[in-house]
Each structure stands twice: as C-alpha cells, then as structure tokens.
Amino acid sequence: MAGLLFVSQAMLDGWAGQRRIDLEGHVMTLRAGDGQGRSYALDPAVRFLRVVGTDADPHALVGKVKSMARLRELGAEALGDSVVLGDVAYEVQPGFMAETHALQAAATAAPQRTPAPDAAGRSPGRPLPDELEGKRKEAEALARFLLDNLS
Numbered sequence: 001m002a003g004l005l006f007v008s009q010a011m012l013d014g015w016a017g018q019r020r021i022d023l024e025g026h027v028m029t030l031r032a033g034d035g036q037g038r039s040y041a042l043d044p045a046v047r048f049l050r051v052v053g054t055d056a057d058p059h060a061l062v063g064k065v066k067s068m069a070r071l072r073e074l075g076a077e078a079l080g081d082s083v084v085l086g087d088v089a090y091e092v093q094p095g096f097m098a099e100t101h102a103l104q105a106a107a108t109a110a111p112q113r114t115p116a117p118d119a120a121g122r123s124p125g126r127p128l129p130d131e132l133e134g135k136r137k138e139a140e141a142l143a144r145f146l147l148d149n150l151s
Helices: 009-017 068-074 101-112 130-149
Strands: 004-008 021-024 027-030 039-051 065-067 077-079 082-085 088-099
Touching: 004 009, 004 039, 009 021, 009 088, 039 068, 065 068, 068 077, 068 082
Parallel strands: none
Antiparallel strands: 004 088, 021 027, 027 039, 039 065, 039 088, 077 082, 082 088
C-alpha cells in the first residue's frame, strides 16, 4: 500500500502518554510548538509478523500491512493480535495506517523549491504552486515529528 505509513498501537499509546500527539477518534494531531499541529486520518490496520504453527505462508502476508477493511474483503478474521485467513493463523501487530502522500509530494517538490534570493535580493527561481507548497509543509511537519519521536 504505497503512500501509507504504519504506526503501531503501542507507538501511538506512547506518543499520547508523552503528550506528543492528540488522538480524537481516528485522527492523530501532532502537537507542534508553533500551535499549528497537523492532523492525519488513521485507518485501523495490522502488520503481519509470522505464521502460527507452520513455516508456510500460503497468502504471502508476512511482512505486509493490511487495513482492517481489506482483511474483511479477503474474508479474514482479526482477533486481538491474531488474524485467521482460511486455515492459516497469523500473529500480527495492531496499529493504523496514516497517509504519506504529503511526504512523497515534498520529496518530489523539494528540488523545485525557490532558492534563496541572491545578494541583490533577486529570486533566481519561481515559487512552488500553493498546492505543492502546502503539501511540502505538511510533509515537513510529519517528517520532523517522526524523526524526533522514532527513537
């Protein structure tokens, strides 16, 4: 699922306990010192860790992340830290997926950023369109938060 970042339930609980984020329903808001905390919709999901009772992984799910909605479509049953799909049981890590399209937009837009004005105050490039600049700022805020808190 390109464009999505998996955040475990334990990680969210830790961040909330440290008052680094606010959680309301399925919305995570980063606590920013500038008072402009960014919000991200969280979609319930699981990361597949291993197959229980065998080495075979007939569904090729180990190491992947699937949303709960996708699991229902597949006919899987989620039970705490387990998922059963057909006759196969998996150990999973519960969590959420957060959209990272803003991170990708920022990476794409970064080389196009307007360079600093020269000594005469002239801007050598053109500014980003408002839509891309907003996505760049959004991605920058999430990236800064993750770098500060994923240790």
